[in-house]
Amino acid sequence: MIDILIIGSGGAGLAAALAAKTAGAGVAVAGKAYPTNSQTSMAQGGMNAALGNTGEDHIALHIADTIKSAHGICNEHMVRKMCSDAPKAIAWLEELGVPFSRLDTQSQGIKTIAQRQMGGASAKRACYAQDYTGLKILHTLYDACLKEGINFLNEYFLLNLITEDGTVKGATFLDIRNGEVVQIDAKSVVIATGGFGTLYHGYTTNAYGSTGDGIAAALRAGGAVSDMEFVQFHPTALKHSAILISEAARGEGGYLLNSAQERFVDELKPRDVVARAIFAELERGQGVFLDVRHLGREKLMELLPQEVELCRLHEHVDPLTQLIPIKPVAHYTMGGIDVDDALEVNGIKGCFAAGECSNAKIHGANRLGGNSLLEIIAFGRFAGENAVKHALFARATPADDTQIQKDKAHIAHILMQAHTVNFYDAREKLGKLFYDKVGIVRENTKLHEALDEVSMMQAELPKMGLKDKAKEHNQNLVEFLEFSNTLLLAPAVISAAIARNESRGAHFKRGFEFGDDEKFKKHIVLQWKNEEHA
Amino acid sequence: MKIKVFRSQTNTHQEYTIPGGETTLLKALMHIKATQDATLTFSAGCRASVCGTCAVRVNGKEQLSCSHKVKDGDTVEPLQYHPVLRDLKVDKQPAQKTLLTAAAWLHSFTQAAQNHADEKRSERQTDCILCDSCYSACPVFAVNPEFIGPFALTRAYRYSVDKRETNVKEIIDAVQHNGVWDCTLCGECTAACPKGIDPKMDIIMLRSASVQQGYADPSFITQSFGAPDFGGGFGFNPNTGF
Numbered sequence: 176m177i178d179i180l181i182i183g184s185g186g187a188g189l190a191a192a193l194a195a196k197t198a199g200a201g202v203a204v205a206g207k208a209y210p211t212n213s214q215t216s217m218a219q220g221g222m223n224a225a226l227g228n229t230g231e232d233h234i235a236l237h238i239a240d241t242i243k244s245a246h247g248i249c250n251e252h253m254v255r256k257m258c259s260d261a262p263k264a265i266a267w268l269e270e271l272g273v274p275f276s277r278l279d280t281q282s283q284g285i286k287t288i289a290q291r292q293m294g295g296a297s298a299k300r301a302c303y304a305q306d307y308t309g310l311k312i313l314h315t316l317y318d319a320c321l322k323e324g325i326n327f328l329n330e331y332f333l334l335n336l337i338t339e340d341g342t343v344k345g346a347t348f349l350d351i352r353n354g355e356v357v358q359i360d361a362k363s364v365v366i367a368t369g370g371f372g373t374l375y376h377g378y379t380t381n382a383y384g385s386t387g388d389g390i391a392a393a394l395r396a397g398g399a400v401s402d403m404e405f406v407q408f409h410p411t412a413l414k415h416s417a418i419l420i421s422e423a424a425r426g427e428g429g430y431l432l433n434s435a436q437e438r439f440v441d442e443l444k445p446r447d448v449v450a451r452a453i454f455a456e457l458e459r460g461q462g463v464f465l466d467v468r469h470l471g472r473e474k475l476m477e478l479l480p481q482e483v484e485l486c487r488l489h490e491h492v493d494p495l496t497q498l499i500p501i502k503p504v505a506h507y508t509m510g511g512i513d514v515d516d517a518l519e520v521n522g523i524k525g526c527f528a529a530g531e532c533s534n535a536k537i538h539g540a541n542r543l544g545g546n547s548l549l550e551i552i553a554f555g556r557f558a559g560e561n562a563v564k565h566a567l568f569a570r571a572t573p574a575d576d577t578q579i580q581k582d583k584a585h586i587a588h589i590l591m592q593a594h595t596v597n598f599y600d601a602r603e604k605l606g607k608l609f610y611d612k613v614g615i616v617r618e619n620t621k622l623h624e625a626l627d628e629v630s631m632m633q634a635e636l637p638k639m640g641l642k643d644k645a646k647e648h649n650q651n652l653v654e655f656l657e658f659s660n661t662l663l664l665a666p667a668v669i670s671a672a673i674a675r676n677e678s679r680g681a682h683f684k685r686g687f688e689f690g691d692d693e694k695f696k697k698h699i700v701l702q703w704k705n706e707e708h709a
Numbered sequence: 710m711k712i713k714v715f716r717s718q719t720n721t722h723q724e725y726t727i728p729g730g731e732t733t734l735l736k737a738l739m740h741i742k743a744t745q746d747a748t749l750t751f752s753a754g755c756r757a758s759v760c761g762t763c764a765v766r767v768n769g770k771e772q773l774s775c776s777h778k779v780k781d782g783d784t785v786e787p788l789q790y791h792p793v794l795r796d797l798k799v800d801k802q803p804a805q806k807t808l809l810t811a812a813a814w815l816h817s818f819t820q821a822a823q824n825h826a827d828e829k830r831s832e833r834q835t836d837c838i839l840c841d842s843c844y845s846a847c848p849v850f851a852v853n854p855e856f857i858g859p860f861a862l863t864r865a866y867r868y869s870v871d872k873r874e875t876n877v878k879e880i881i882d883a884v885q886h887n888g889v890w891d892c893t894l895c896g897e898c899t900a901a902c903p904k905g906i907d908p909k910m911d912i913i914m915l916r917s918a919s920v921q922q923g924y925a926d927p928s929f930i931t932q933s934f935g936a937p938d939f940g941g942g943f944g945f946n947p948n949t950g951f
Binding site: 209213217270271274275276277280282284304305310311319329383384484485597599641642647649 | 733742743744746747748750751752753754755756757758759760761762776794795798801802805808809812813814815816818820821822823824825827828831832835836837838839864867868871873874
């Protein structure tokens with residue numbers, strides 16, 4: 176039995192692993208791919224910390240901006256913690272060797288880190304490494320994990336958490352390589368499995384793997400989820416491929432134009448506002464473009480080299496001389512596993528959650544750019560530390576084999592299922608359904624239609640057998656399990672959206688265009704009534 | 710359009726027909742898996758050339774599936790020098806062990822004054838996405854499977870030039886055996902890198918650093934005095950700032 180089992184090997188998982196290891200615990204990190212494959216690599220723009228390296232800034236301003244953008248439904252204590260931990264988090268990354276972009280100053284250490292403007296921020300606050308911030312943080316964390324001898328279990332797909340009397344005892348996994356179902360016993364568990372943006376398959380900036388596996392597992396194990404209706408749409412994804420163009424493009428001075436070449440919104444408003452303004456333009460038949468031509472070659476190649484390359488490759492436009500066609504697509508899921516102030520999962524003792532999969536209630540109804548990398552580092556470490564504290568007094572008796580037997584039977588059953596409906600078609604359909612009916616602007620009639628369609632899809636799940644029956648390296652099976660997880664979360668998102676008869680942050684509903692603090696200045700928390708679904 | 714894809718079970722290439730028009734290889738593979746053959750196995754992630762998951766070889770050249778635009782008649786195969794697990798999916802764990810061998814991390818931190826020029830010293834090297842393209846392209850592995858290889862050496866170099874590192878010697882020590890001197894400086898890694906990284910130049914720089922630390926090219930010791938081989942690969946790299 177290990178001390179700390181960390182599920183998910185992105186930025187939050189690696190930060191948790193390093194923190195737990197430093198605290199003296201035995202750690203294993205299980206992930207469905209390799210550590211550096213994770214969604215964290217896609218974070219481009221930066222990581223917020225009120226260092227004031229480029230103009231005046233204060234932690235209090237960072238807190239105020241974050242609270243304002245959350246539209247009244249954040250946990251102010253957690254926001255204060257995250258924002259005041261931010262300079263320490265940056266200093267920690269500096270010590271690990273993260274290659275931040277630098278200023279020409281006479282200073283030392285983190286005072287030399289360059290900072291850029293992001294939407295909704297009252298100062299230049301986002302520390303960055305060109306437009307590869309997430310990539311460079313992630314890889315440096317990985318190098319540090321190798322240095323510390325962290326034990327990685329690659330290609331372990333999370334099936335279920337194991338609980339006894341409401342306390343976590345470990346988890347079961349599908350070892351993708353050999354097809355076996357395995358049980359890992361642990362005193363504490365940290366879930367760091369990322370968000371569920373691929374619910375909007377085809378209409379998301381997210382990697383294929385952002386399928387909410389940990390959130391679904393937490394629900395099945397009796398944990399609670401909250402704020403599921405708040406899905407952030409990033410204003411600027413490439414029109415044809417939905418590939419992300421960083422907010423840094425606007426932070427550095429890029430414009431948004433419609434077909435008439437007119438600017439129509441303050442580009443530096445928070446993402447929810449900008450995404451809705453773009454959506455309105457698209458609805459009246461306008462094309463929408465990002466214009467960075469006036470920034471000039473030197474600045475673009477210096478600050479946004481990745482964006483330039485992605486535009487050329489996927490959209491056939493050269494941002495140096497041409498407008499970039501864009502559309503808003505799903506980008507980040509604010510909601511997730513409901514956790515308390517110690518990041519312990521509401522409903523499962525000894526189980527912690529950090530990063531996009533968790534809802535630590537810091538982003539509220541709308542996340543600020545630059546706060547997600549901050550969250551995975553600051554709260555990833557915090558989750559790791561708290562998991563160690565729990566492990567000190569946890570019972571070291573492993574769970575019995577009830578869960579693993581169930582999961583073995585379940586996998587065997589999936590491989591036996593008849594194939595009459597192709598789940599890849601269903602995945603496309605679900606993505607489009609969500610973009611159209613659970614998207615940027617919502618309506619109750621459409622939400623109800625979406626809920627009906629999701630229910631029908633769930634009823635068809637037993638017909639979606641697999642064509643690939645192989646035991647080893649069955650990617651078809653993995654993708655089916657991922658799809659099942661997103662489908663499990665779909666009704667939670669829709670029903671929370673239906674219940675919230677108001678507009679707040681990223682959740683905007685026709686017929687209820689204003690906020691209703693009296694009824695809805697609160698979190699919608701959902702939990703399964705019984706454990707029969709597991 | 711027709712493409713041929715390596716299938717591990719039969720050890721042959723299977724031909725698939727995909728709709729015409731511009732498409733990335735990754736989209737084409739996804740299309741095949743979803744509509745024609747669910748058993749075709751490959752790895753994929755971000756679609757945006759940054760997660761490092763989807764590298765394969767197309768017509769003998771390393772490519773990221775998500776950025777390669779398919780052409781009629783393309784032949785798609787798994788990376789070289791990696792155990793093939795199934796079809797295009799390879800085992801990257803042995804290759805990633807080279808990061809441990811190279812001890813490619815920050816060994817001993819000190820706070821340093823850093824400026825824009827310091828950022829530039831390892832900007833390109835830290836664009837590495839660990840896609841393993843360079844490893845697949847490196848001919849040294851055909852004769853020496855224990856070679857540390859390009860990406861791990863580039864990463865070692867990146868830390869060795871970091872002003873925050875006070876123990877450069879430890880990094881240099883780690884890349885002597887099966888390391889910098891085993892490279893033939895052929896430049897295949899540089900040609901293969903989808904992020905424009907130049908591991909060959911990094912290896913040359915590590916050799917210089919090795920000499921500064923008192924190491925010598927082991928081939929000189931056994932070589933008779935003739936024309937010394939300088940590797941034939943000195944070039945100018947604007948990133949290294951000398």
